[in-house]
Amino acid sequence: MRKSNVGTQRPGVLRPRNSDATPNNRSSGGQVARKSFLAKPGQVERTRRGSSNGSNRPSASGLRFTPTRNNAYGANLLGPPSSTSRPSPAARNSSMGTVSRKEMRPITDSSFKSRCIDKIISFLVTNGYDLPVERRTLLTPSAKDFGNIFQFIYRHLDNSYQLQSKFEDEIPRILKALTYPVQMPKSSFITVGSPHTWPSVLAMLDWLIEVINNSNDMDVESLAFPEEFDSDMCQQRIRIETDIKLFHCDTEQDIEDCHEEFRHNIERLSKVRPQDMIASQEQMEQIEDEIGALNSQEEREAELKQQYSQMLNDIEKLNGYCLELEAFNANKDAEIVKQKQTLEGVRSEFKQLNEDIVHLTQLKNEQGLSAAELTHFKNHAREGAVVTQQLQLQSKDLDTKIWNKEMEIGKTMKSLNENICMYNGLVSQLELSNDYEATSVINSDNLYHLQNNIIALLRTKKKNVKHDAFQTQDAKRQKEDELYMTKEMLQEKSVEVTKLESKLKRLEDDKLITKKEVQTEKQEMLQESECHLEQIKEERKSSKSYLYQKQRAIEQSKEEQERIRSQASERARKGIEFLVKVNAVARDHLIFNGKESLKFKKVVDQISSDIQDVVKDSTTEKQK
The missing domain is CATH 1.10.418.30 (Ncd80 complex, Ncd80 subunit)
Incomplete structure (x- = not known):
């Protein structure tokens, strides 16, 4: 604890x-002597309301000492002192x-x-x-x-x-x-x-x-008696002295004199002259007049703002239109690029077809055959095709017959193998030697493989003959078809090339015309927007610059006034807090002194009673 x-x-x-x-x-041996700016407890009562014997009186409550006026010091400072006569201490203390x-x-x-x-x-x-x-x-x-x-x-x-x-x-x-x-x-x-x-x-x-x-x-000591009291001139000291003087003032004139003295001291401490205050007031009046004159131009300002907003809307619309034109041009450029790519592909195909035509004409020239020979070859090819078809039908019939025979042989071999297996099973059941066992798997397998090899060889030769015949006929037919198709494609591609060239030329002309129109419209819009912006800037320079400067000056002056007000209120609050704390210290000291005086009074009464008892005892002894 x-x-x-x-x-x-x-x-x-x-x-x-x-x-x-x-x-x-303030006069004890353990402390340094120091001048006090506070009235001692009971000093005011002694000078103004002293009793007949010059000593302080306790209240009518006997042994209870009520607080004196010093207890209400902080509370009285919150309101202006009254010019009327003050009530008695008993009337104040009773509340x-x-x-x-x-x-x-x-x-x-x-x-x-x-x-x-x-x-x-x-x-x-x-x-x-x-x-x-x-x-x-x-x-x-x-x-x-x-x-x-x-x-x-x-x-x-x-x-x-x-x-x-x-x-x-x-x-x-x-x-x-x-x-x-x-x-x-x-x-x-x-x-x-x-x-x-x-x-x-x-x-x-x-x-x-x-x-x-x-x-x-x-820390009451540091708050009640700060080191700033030792300086000759301190704003806090001036405020405290003024508050003490106001507390002791009785009339309105004294209060006004204290306020005037406080104002002079603050001006002297802050180094502010009356001329500066008058000049600042005149400057504020001039600024207010200018603000009133500028407020009269609100209609012109509203009209300019409306024009400015309308111009901004026009500029936004023009920018949107320019963006749409740019997007349209980009789409057209993409279409032109696509058409160019298509044209390049057609040209490459056209070039390839020309090369094929030249090659085919060269081959035709190198053949050296007449039309009759070509007709004979065609007829011979048709006859060969008919013979080939007949041979194919015959080969299909032979294949079916061979397949049927193979199926019969397979079934016979299967039954033979089953019988051999049954025979071998009986031999094993009779426990005969291996010589009695029968086998025909190897011979049947060799026969089957030989038959397969012969059939495969015949089939390959047949396929080679068919392939050669078909290849010759197909090559001839393909060459004729390719020649005919090449001629038709050549004619179609030449027509498409002419159409694409005309379309490309038309698109290029449209693009040039569109670019020129867009450039002219863009230049006109830019010129118009520049004119509007210059007009807006001139209007701003003529009407807004002076207004902005004055508004800025007014805002700065308002900020300065707010800062001064906040500082003044903060200082007033600190002063009131300080006075309340000083009042608390004085009240505690007064209560202590009252109790000490009560104690001393009791001791004196006891001593006097003892003396009276001694005197009585002595008188009784003398009488005896």
């Missing part, structure tokens, strides 16, 4: 960590600590409760809580578990704190002293683990841990 650095701290009294235990009079806000946190939300439980468990584990803690324990804790957890957490604020047995009366007083924003009734701690009271108690523990973490992270 960590030990607090608070010195002579009492239960229920809060002090910032790492602070000195001696009274904050302190009685205002309680409504609970705004979602304490019944399961996610909020889970987050609070995680935070409490993390705090307990990190700071060395010696008792076992579980998540189930923090969901429905007992009074003992809650007392141990609260005592462990609060000891980080007061290391000598010891929880009483009836903590339901003590904890609300502690929370009120800590200025807990929500009022916690006594009944919340009587049934601490019940479902309707535990969420608010859990949120209170979460808030207490947040206060401890903030007090650990905050």
Whole structure:
């Protein structure tokens, strides 16, 4: 468990960590003497509202010291000081600590409760809580578990704190002293683990841990008295001094004087002259006039924008038309290439046919035969074909006869082999010698092979004769057919060549005409678009350039103003936070002094009572 650095701290009294235990009079021996810009506690009351004997009075509540005006220092700075007379301290102090806000946190939300439980468990584990803690324990804790957890957490604020047995009366007083924003009734701690009271108690523990973490992270000495106070001129110092002066102002005139003095100091610190402010204001007015003049040209601007959009649409249409023309030209070029390839193929075929014709004419010339001889050859070929057909029919008949004989021989050989097998089986059954066995397989096989060889030889000779006859006849017929077909194809190809040449010429003429038309249209469109673009550029130069410059200047000035505003708001926020922290330190010091004075008063009363008792005893002894 960590030990607090608070010195002579009492239960229920809060002090910032790492602070000195001696009274904050800036004159102790352990500290360097330093000028304070804060009024001492009770100084204003002594000068303005002092009692008849020149000492501060406690409130009418007897032993309870209520906070003085210094407690509400940060709150009073949030609103302008009133020009009317101030209320008495008792009237102000009677309202302190009685205002309680409504609970705004979602304490019944399961996610909020889970987050609070995680935070409490993390705090307990990190700071060395010696008792076992579980998540189930923090969901429905007992009074003992809650007392141990609260005592462990609060000891980080007061290391000598010891929880009483009836903590339901003590904890609300502690929370009120800590200025807990929500009022916690006594009944919340009587049934601490019940479902309707535990969420608010859990949120209170979460808030207490947040206060401890903030007090650990905050160095009050460095915040209350930074090193910048030692400099002669510092904007933060000027702001603090002005806030203190405003706090002590009574009338509206004093407030205006403080504001005027603060403005002069800021101008002197920022090195800004009134002439510069006037010049900037005049420049802003001039820019606003120019903006108003430019806004009057909205109709002309709208018309130019419409023309510009129309020109852009025309350019898009022209570009689309050009793309279509290019695609059409590409298709035509592809067709021309295809036609050229077809023409090349026809020309190559035509050349091949011419070569074949020349070769055939040469062969015809080399034959040296007359027409009668050719006719005789044709007749002889026809007769040979008839004889060949007859021979083919005869060969087919012979083949069928041979096949039939072969089938009969095969069947006979099969029956013979079966009989031989039966005979050999009987010989083996009678257990006779091998000489009695019969065989005819070898002779039959030799006969079969010889017959096959003879038939194959005859068939090959017959096929060769037929082939020679057919080859001669077919060669003659093919030559005649080829000659006739060559002549016809030659005539057809010559006609196709003439047609293709005329078509190719016509396509080339169309292509040239189309290219010329496209080029002329493209040039006209480009010239027209260039004219439109030049007109648009001139219009932009004449009307938009000045407007763009002014708009840019206005945007820059707006950004500068926003930056200055953000800086001013940030500085105001930091100043208010600083003053609130200073107020907290002063309040703690005042509470400590009040308690010390109460203690001193009790001691004095005790001493006076003892003296009175001694005097009474002495008088009684004298009387005796």
